[in-house]
Amino acid sequence: MPHHTPRTEAYGDHPDQWVQIVGDSAAELVVCFVHGGYWRPSYTAALMDPLVERVSRGGDGLAAMNIEYRRESDPFAMQADVRAALRRARELFPDAVRVAVGHSAGGHLALLCADDVELVVALAPVTDLVGGYAARIGSGAVAELMGASPADRPEAFDAATPRPTVVPTLLVHGADDDRVPVSHSQDFARRGRAAHAPVDYFEFARLPHMDLIDPDGPHVPVVAAWVRQHLRDRRGDAS
Secondary structure, three states, X not given: OOOOOOEEEEXXXXXXXXXXXXXXXXXXXXXXXXXXXXXXOOOOHHHHHHHHHHHHOOOOOEEEEEEOOOOOOOHHXXXXXHHHHHHHHXXXXXXXXXXXXXXXXXXXXXXXXXXXXXXXXXXXXXXXXXXXXXXXXXXXXXXXXXXXXXXXXXXXXXHOOXXXXXXXXXXXXXXXXXXXXOHHHHHHHHHHHHOOOOEEEEEEOOOOHHHHHOOOOOOHHHHHHHHHHHHHHHHHHHO
16 A cells, blocks of 8 residues: 555543554555553553554555553443544544454453444453453453452443454464463353354464564464455445
């Protein structure tokens, strides 16, 4: 695609409510990145910069949006921010298919916001908050996020746990992931099959957690092929 200078735009009044955008309004596909980092403020959208750069060099018809959001130990505020950013993507790219690509905690948020996009790709996502709390993933990241235990706030844990939807969803995980157990994606995929939801799952024997945001990672061709197939399917539906 022609070179486009990245631009930053606020979607709210908080300093962390902004997106970086690369691409023009004629894009056929806009990839909306949601970064991870155990929902903690020390991790920022800069984690996804290499993937944004790769998409920006991917050819005509592609655009990217890198989403920043509040990280304030409130899953529902984070979800609201990601939803607002995804809706802004619809305004900026009215004719594009939006795919939310979330990594780790960002995968959790992307899955929660699935009904605001056309496709979801969740890379080593957190999908089991109760299990994550018990396992103390991220040295207690779920407890920090929720501010309580599952016994103390069962309704909140339930509401903040993603479920399969009618939106086509791809999960990718490494069996050797030592930060978010592979069981999170395995269990989500099983729930998707049981509900006859359009959930696909690819598992790699060796794919460390942070390698999932490497644009040269072994999973990237799998993700790209999955997205291309769904774009072809949508064109067929439209014809």
